[in-house]
Amino acid sequence: MSRIGIIAGTGGLPLALAQALPDAHVVAFEGASVAVPEDRLDRHRIEKLGGVFDALRAAGVSRVVMAGAMSRPALDPSALDPVMMALAPRILMAMQGGDDALLRLVITVFEEQGFAVVGAHELLPDLTAGDGLLAGPAPSDRARADIARGRDILAAIGPMDVGQGCVVAEGLCLGVETLQGTDAMLRFVGETPGSLRGTRRGVLVKRPKPGQDLRVDMPAIGPATVEAAAAAGLDGIAIQSGAVLLIDRAELLSMVEARGLFLLAEPA
Amino acid sequence: MSRIGIIAGTGGLPLALAQALPDAHVVAFEGASVAVPEDRLDRHRIEKLGGVFDALRAAGVSRVVMAGAMSRPALDPSALDPVMMALAPRILMAMQGGDDALLRLVITVFEEQGFAVVGAHELLPDLTAGDGLLAGPAPSDRARADIARGRDILAAIGPMDVGQGCVVAEGLCLGVETLQGTDAMLRFVGETPGSLRGTRRGVLVKRPKPGQDLRVDMPAIGPATVEAAAAAGLDGIAIQSGAVLLIDRAELLSMVEARGLFLLAEPA
DSSP, X not given: OOEEEEEEOBSSHHHHHHHHOTTOEEEEETTOOOSSOGGGEEEEOGGGHHHHHHHHHHTTEEEEEEESBOOOOOOOGGGOOHHHHHHHHHHXXXXXXXXXXXXXXXXXXXXXXXXXXXXXXXXXXXXXXXXXXXXXXXXXXXXXXXXHHHHHHHHHHXXXXXXXXXXXXXXXXXXXXXXTOHHHHHHHHHTOOHHHHTTOOOEEEEOOOTTOOTTSSOOEEOHHHHHHHHHTTOSEEEEETTTSXXXXXXXXXXXXXXXXXXXXXXXX | OOEEEEEEOBSSHHHHHHHHOTTOEEEEETTOOOOSOGGGEEEEOGGGHHHHHHHHHHTTEEEEEEESBOOOOOOOGGGOOHHHHHHHHHHHHHHTSOHHHHHHHHHHHHHHTTOEEXXXXXXXXXXXXXXXXXXXXXXXXXXXXXXXXXXXXXXXXXXXXXXXXXXXXXXXXXXXXXXXXXXXXXXXXHTOOHHHHTTOOOEEEEOOOTTOOTTSSOOEEOHHHHHHHHHTTOSEEXXXXXXXXXXXXXXXXXXXXXXXXEEEEEOO
């Protein structure tokens, strides 16, 4: 059985994977803040991507998983290795688009180098949710209507590669996730003036874009998401079953209960 | 020639209309913060909408214009007059949707009462912009690409009745306007962490939703919008010609120049 390579970014997922896969070879880029203990990390400069491929091959890796968020690199052009020099035009092109374009390129490049790219949810199915109410009280009819509207909004904006989340409160859209991520959107929602929001609570809807490749940039929620949703005055969180990562699952679910929210998973 | 009735909400537009149309009868709801001098206002309780129709008819008004933002009313059910009692089911239904649903209902109700509803831009064509560069330096190719992407994003989310503006910076979407309005979105954009935004500047794109009825909720920009766009580190603002209100036009244009931004108007 071949070794797994983990390309680790920020957030809780790389650590969860590294702990569940003790034999995996974990790569991180220099300067990235990664929760995996440093002695498990094989650090490389982003400019020396050829060295990453060599190191993975030398470690016997044939399948890789991208885990966690990676900020867009500020490349030092004078430090590019030949592999990155050859890739530069395609990277520049992809960086003009949204995150999807760049991540699709990353997958393509790993595949061109002979690696199979797999999703974290394929390696650890327990990372995602089955259908149904995972924690908290059953959503009200009002909340269910807000979830449906949130799904419609995400489906409409999905092809634009903007974000994977939104907040709807009694029919009103209070936030659409953009580059800054879910927690920033929830802070923004929490700052909505009372003169606009009234007593409306609302729901966070979080799902992949339609047709999104779940091997990269899979949506994720964790305990911090629940805290932020509660602080924003929401009633609950609705995700897509099998397609949203649950970070620190046990803590996440007990946080949902403790904050009196609901967490609902529905199929695509 | 028939008198014009102005239904005045917040913002600069009601005052601009009231000044340009000195013969107009100006109605405002109790509790609304309206910039028109109080002695020009005929105040009514929102629960007594029948009284508004009576007052407009008594004043010889046959055409009305909705001007400025109105927050969703917190109705006192015990105070509803017969007209509002009869409308209550339709109002409740419309309040489940976005702003568009409620505003379409308002137009329908005024029309059912025998009033013609006209747009502010029809009464005062100078309130909107013609095609072209209105102020500031010509946008770069990069800014023009961001404007095109912003238009695509607004077109995609338009049918969802979410908002009329977004910010794009070098292909990345930094904000999508929701209930809180353009200025709140621009503050949010300005708070984007440098680790995510880098040196990207970006553009504010502001346009009506495709197919939007411009007689209500017409998008607007004013000097405060320009200030907020500059504070958010943007390069400029792109609007739709003939379809976005320019509040305090002279001050707005000189503010664009003073802040080094561009203001571009393009057709639909």
